[in-house]
Amino acid sequence: MERLVIEGGKRLTGSMRVHGSKNAALPILAAVVMAKEETVIRDVPNLDDIGVMLDILRSLGARVTRTKSDVVVDPSSIYTTDVPEYLMRLMRSSIFLMGPLLARFGTVRISKPGGCSIGTRPIDLHLKGLELLGAEIIERHGFIECRAPRLRGATIFLDFPSVGATENLMMAAVLAEGETIIGNAAREPEIRDLATLLTELGAKIRGAGDDTIVIEGVPELHGGIYQVSPDRIVAGTLMIAAAITQGHVQLHNVRLNDLTAVTTKLREAGVQVTGLHDIIEVKRTGALSAVERIQTAPHPGFPTDLQAPFMSLMTVAQGVSVISETIFEDRFQHVSELQRMGASIKVDIRTAFIRGKKELTGAVVEATDLRAGAALALAGLAAEGTTILERVHHIDRGYEGFEIQLRELGANIRRVREIGKDVHVTVDA
Numbered sequence: 001m002e003r004l005v006i007e008g009g010k011r012l013t014g015s016m017r018v019h020g021s022k023n024a025a026l027p028i029l030a031a032v033v034m035a036k037e038e039t040v041i042r043d044v045p046n047l048d049d050i051g052v053m054l055d056i057l058r059s060l061g062a063r064v065t066r067t068k069s070d071v072v073v074d075p076s077s078i079y080t081t082d083v084p085e086y087l088m089r090l091m092r093s094s095i096f097l098m099g100p101l102l103a104r105f106g107t108v109r110i111s112k113p114g115g116c117s118i119g120t121r122p123i124d125l126h127l128k129g130l131e132l133l134g135a136e137i138i139e140r141h142g143f144i145e146c147r148a149p150r151l152r153g154a155t156i157f158l159d160f161p162s163v164g165a166t167e168n169l170m171m172a173a174v175l176a177e178g179e180t181i182i183g184n185a186a187r188e189p190e191i192r193d194l195a196t197l198l199t200e201l202g203a204k205i206r207g208a209g210d211d212t213i214v215i216e217g218v219p220e221l222h223g224g225i226y227q228v229s230p231d232r233i234v235a236g237t238l239m240i241a242a243a244i245t246q247g248h249v250q251l252h253n254v255r256l257n258d259l260t261a262v263t264t265k266l267r268e269a270g271v272q273v274t275g276l277h278d279i280i281e282v283k284r285t286g287a288l289s290a291v292e293r294i295q296t297a298p299h300p301g302f303p304t305d306l307q308a309p310f311m312s313l314m315t316v317a318q319g320v321s322v323i324s325e326t327i328f329e330d331r332f333q334h335v336s337e338l339q340r341m342g343a344s345i346k347v348d349i350r351t352a353f354i355r356g357k358k359e360l361t362g363a364v365v366e367a368t369d370l371r372a373g374a375a376l377a378l379a380g381l382a383a384e385g386t387t388i389l390e391r392v393h394h395i396d397r398g399y400e401g402f403e404i405q406l407r408e409l410g411a412n413i414r415r416v417r418e419i420g421k422d423v424h425v426t427v428d429a
């Protein structure tokens with residue numbers, strides 16, 4: 001078991017490059033199984049979830065090679081469409097393989113993805129859309145089997161603009177016969193990234209990034225080369241880290257338009273945020289003000305993945321902030337851990353009321369999911385004394401070298417590994 005040991009009180013200063021987006025790379029790595037030849041994907045972050053996805057592709061028979069930041073996938077040797085259950089259980093994003101494998105091979109078998117700590121995370125919208133595209137779906141013994149000799153274009157309207165369902169159905173539709181329209185589609189930037197990759201491989205897609213996407217089916221896809229976009233959630237997390245430590249940080253490799261909601265709320269809190277091309281500068285000198293209303297929503301609303309990190313910031317802002325989580329039904333598990341650090345937070349179902357305090361105090365806390373883990377690390381950066389953050393593997397799912405990046409910006413943070421009862425060693429950076 002590894003943990004982070006954080007000595008609070010250090011201001012973050014300096015500049016940092018933001019790595020490629022986990023949530024863009026995962027569906028893209030699934031999509032390339034539809035191509036006839038190999039695809040090169042650049043700036044793929046080195047994360048546990050990415051590693052699981054690459055293992056799944058290898059288990060299907062694809063040839064996958066990885067350099068430091070690039071991945072090459074040659075799907076021509078795929079010989080099965082049964083996704084191994086043990087890998088499926090490691091990461092629910094393996095659900096992204098349903099659309100591509102069904103479209104390319106006419107069959108796919110996955111184990112039903114479990115929920116996770118932030119909610120039940122059903123996949124009904126994925127399955128309903130695949131059925132409309134002509135798939136026969138059989139659910140039994142905890143597995144889902146889909147069969148479709150040839151998918152046919154259809155008009156699909158999503159009851160909710162689900163990111164994963166939009167991505168899965170867009171991928172399935174790319175090789176379907178005829179035209180598919182996806183109404184009430186998710187508008188997250190990762191949807192546009194996926195459509196750009198698919199177009200690079202020969203797909204015909206219009207409207208990605210808007211609420212209606214039109215896909216004209218094509219007979220096959222060829223290989224290509226694609227650069228993964230910057231991770232907007234990692235960028236937002238580092239912006240909040242600068243703000244909570246009264247720091248001054250410059251982030252490179254960001255897309256300003258993806259960060260409008262968090263930039264707006266940081267400015268409301270009194271943080272200086274300036275952007276130019278692919279650089280964003282965050283500086284906080286004076287006191288932080290509470291932000292009266294933060295409500296997570298589908299893009300371009302405030303991203304649910306930055307709800308926990310922003311709540312950490314509000315625990316040391318002057319006044320009372322109100323944060324509503326409208327996307328996931330159980331995404332306040334960081335609250336009790338922040339309370340252990342002295343935060344004053346009251347929760348009423350899906351709304352949290354945070355009364356800011358002068359400062360938090362370090363404590364032993366536990367990460368419950370990747371964004372809650374990041375939020376607790378940020379709180380530790382600003383707390384008086386030492387914070388021990390347990391279950392840091394959650395953070396490794398979405399942040400590449402998290403503590404290394406923070407240390408390079410001036411934080412006093414190190415990773416330790418338990419090698420025996422009460423015996424810990426620092427893990428070299």
Ligand code: EPZ
Nearest residue numbers: 023093121122123124125126162163164165304305327328
């Ligand atoms: C993606 O998850 C992201 N993951 C999540 O990031 C992110 O929080 C989420 O989108 C919302 O932005 C990846 O991209 C790998 P949804 P996804 O389908 O696709 C309900 C992180 O921290 N729903 O938009 O699973 C669902 O229960 C992760 O990086 C259905 O009801 O999100 C939830 O309440 C966490 N039926 C809401 O929609 C369905 O069939 C949003 O889910 C599908 C979803």
